[in-house]
Amino acid sequence: MQFAQVYGLQKIKEQLIRNVQNNRLPHAQLFLGNEGTGKLGLAIALTQYIYCTQRTPTDSCGECSSCRKISTHSHPDVHFTFPVAASKEISTQYIENWREINASSMYFNVTDWMGTILKDENKTPNITREETRSILSRLSLKPYEGEAKTLIIWMPEYLKKESNALLKLIEEPPQKTYFILVAEQSQQLLPTITSRTQLTKIPSYSNDETKAFLDQKYGLEKSHLEQLARLADGNFRVATQLVENNSIDYGPLFRDWMLACYRNDLKSVSDLSDKLHAMGKNQIQLFLSHGIGILRECMMHQTIDNYTINAESSQVDFIQKLSSTLNAFFIEKIYTQMNEVIYHLQRNANPKIALFNLSINIRYHFIRK
Numbered sequence: 001m002q003f004a005q006v007y008g009l010q011k012i013k014e015q016l017i018r019n020v021q022n023n024r025l026p027h028a029q030l031f032l033g034n035e036g037t038g039k040l041g042l043a044i045a046l047t048q049y050i051y052c053t054q055r056t057p058t059d060s061c062g063e064c065s066s067c068r069k070i071s072t073h074s075h076p077d078v079h080f081t082f083p084v085a086a087s088k089e090i091s092t093q094y095i096e097n098w099r100e101i102n103a104s105s106m107y108f109n110v111t112d113w114m115g116t117i118l119k120d121e122n123k124t125p126n127i128t129r130e131e132t133r134s135i136l137s138r139l140s141l142k143p144y145e146g147e148a149k150t151l152i153i154w155m156p157e158y159l160k161k162e163s164n165a166l167l168k169l170i171e172e173p174p175q176k177t178y179f180i181l182v183a184e185q186s187q188q189l190l191p192t193i194t195s196r197t198q199l200t201k202i203p204s205y206s207n208d209e210t211k212a213f214l215d216q217k218y219g220l221e222k223s224h225l226e227q228l229a230r231l232a233d234g235n236f237r238v239a240t241q242l243v244e245n246n247s248i249d250y251g252p253l254f255r256d257w258m259l260a261c262y263r264n265d266l267k268s269v270s271d272l273s274d275k276l277h278a279m280g281k282n283q284i285q286l287f288l289s290h291g292i293g294i295l296r297e298c299m300m301h302q303t304i305d306n307y308t309i310n311a312e313s314s315q316v317d318f319i320q321k322l323s324s325t326l327n328a329f330f331i332e333k334i335y336t337q338m339n340e341v342i343y344h345l346q347r348n349a350n351p352k353i354a355l356f357n358l359s360i361n362i363r364y365h366f367i368r369k
């Protein structure tokens, strides 16, 4: 992984590069950032820069033997430690899975990772005592190729007190050994880690960066980009998932929901809330965004003479019918309420309760003949 492959974060990259060039690279660093930021990508890009035999002032070459080995996670002097599930297991057992998940994305989280190594997802992630032993013995060996050894610890939140020996090593690193810890939750880190590592905070991406990233990767329409960026809230994991899992057709679901509200059919409303709840929070937000788009068209259709409804042909008839059962004031009200639910979902509201409450409110707004 070259620096160029990690989106944005230019200032941080420049600082890391300067550290290597001036021989002032801290022996133990902590890259701390929320889910969906470039922290793991940066850790690997930095490692590649350290080992590259033909580096330029701005990046590793990406082609020398070191670069190639590091980008495939197979350099003998670069070690990885990450959470596993069973108490006797160590990271090297899962290196193939690690290569695979890294090849597909750099924004995965612990749940994604555990999902690739486990059939039973309920097991607790753990960096084991055996892992500590294994790391100590690997780091005690002389470097195979270069002069330095590097250990990247992904999610050191899962290091427990029994990993004392490893923590001690981070406190007093052996000659030419670099530790790069990549974490999300500073409050869950052992104090030894935060006090003995040099902290680099990796910021979440801005809305504009998210839009540019998605546009570059998928080439989407402007209005869709806007919507996705708002939902992703700086998290590239969520942003890519929203695009890649977005094969659900919300049209029929939204129609059923509006119909259930219109008929005052609370049983169907409750079933639909369950169904949406099962799809996950991000999908609910997309579902509501779809609804907001429909309501916008209803509003335009009602207030502008000869307005051409801007929607897929399968939706046009529904939009006309829905417009005839709601007056403009209530369309606006539902529109606002849906936006509010999206806002609260992003701040950890319970999706099922939020949807059910919304349905109860919507039901009052229909004109019934």
Ligand SMILES: [Zn+2]
Pocket (backbone or CB within 6 Å): 051, 052, 053, 054, 055, 060, 061, 062, 063, 064, 065, 066, 067, 068
């Ligand atoms: Zn290179």
